[in-house]
Amino acid sequence: MQFKTKEEQVADFLREGIISGRFARGARLKQQEIATLLNTSITPVREALKLLEAEGYVAGDSFKGAVVAPFDIEASSEVLSLRILLETQLVKGAVERAKGADIAELKVMAEEFAAAFDAGDNETARAANYRFHHRLFEVAAMPQTLHFVQILWARYPFDLINRLSGRVSRAAQEHDDMLAAIIAGDTAAAMLATRQHIEAGFVELRDSLKADVSKVGK
Numbered sequence: 292m293q294f295k296t297k298e299e300q301v302a303d304f305l306r307e308g309i310i311s312g313r314f315a316r317g318a319r320l321k322q323q324e325i326a327t328l329l330n331t332s333i334t335p336v337r338e339a340l341k342l343l344e345a346e347g348y349v350a351g352d353s354f355k356g357a358v359v360a361p362f363d364i365e366a367s368s369e370v371l372s373l374r375i376l377l378e379t380q381l382v383k384g385a386v387e388r389a390k391g392a393d394i395a396e397l398k399v400m401a402e403e404f405a406a407a408f409d410a411g412d413n414e415t416a417r418a419a420n421y422r423f424h425h426r427l428f429e430v431a432a433m434p435q436t437l438h439f440v441q442i443l444w445a446r447y448p449f450d451l452i453n454r455l456s457g458r459v460s461r462a463a464q465e466h467d468d469m470l471a472a473i474i475a476g477d478t479a480a481a482m483l484a485t486r487q488h489i490e491a492g493f494v495e496l497r498d499s500l501k502a503d504v505s506k507v508g509k
Contacts, residue, residue, distance in 0.1 A: 311417035312450035384431030
């Protein structure tokens with residue numbers, strides 16, 4: 292795994308927190324609180340927030356400071372298509388480059404995700420989900436593609452999707468399907484499993500939102 296600067300480590304922590312829902316959309320991110328939590332100085336926190344603002348995870352406000360960017364439902368369909376395009380390529384690269392140690396690490400992460408769900412700790416499960424995908428894509432050694440994917444993740448409603456009833460359990464099975472294909476060295480199956488995993492969450496959220504609108508209309 293490549294060396295990361297302090298600001299990159301802070302940025303990873305905040306991305307995970309935003310995607311998992313630990314930091315809610317619209318919530319203010321206080322630099323000193325984050326620095327204290329991570330036992331670091333203000334400087335890497337400030338630089339991490341600048342990076343995340345450029346990626347779209349946070350928005351700057353002259354009065355409130357950095358706040359978690361709101362979710363744009365209108366952009367989700369386009370982001371979905373781009374995620375499928377780029378993430379299937381990352382999985383292809385991961386299949387080609389994965390070593391035994393990588394597979395073992397991914398298995399542990401998948402198990403942590405499932406264990407957190409079984410324990411009813413959904414926030415931890417959502418964070419573990421982020422770590423699983425991020426580590427899987429790191430294996431591909433395609434840093435530019437991963438960078439663009441992280442920008443797309445900033446615009447995707449993971450926090451809403453993973454709160455859907457039963458979604459975390461289904462995602463755990465989908466992770467197993469992806470890992471099984473990677474272990475078998477089956478590139479086509481791994482890419483298909485990844486596409487189905489991404490689409491499943493989006494379809495479930497879309498159907499849930501439609502149902503909510505229908506209820507309101509009655």
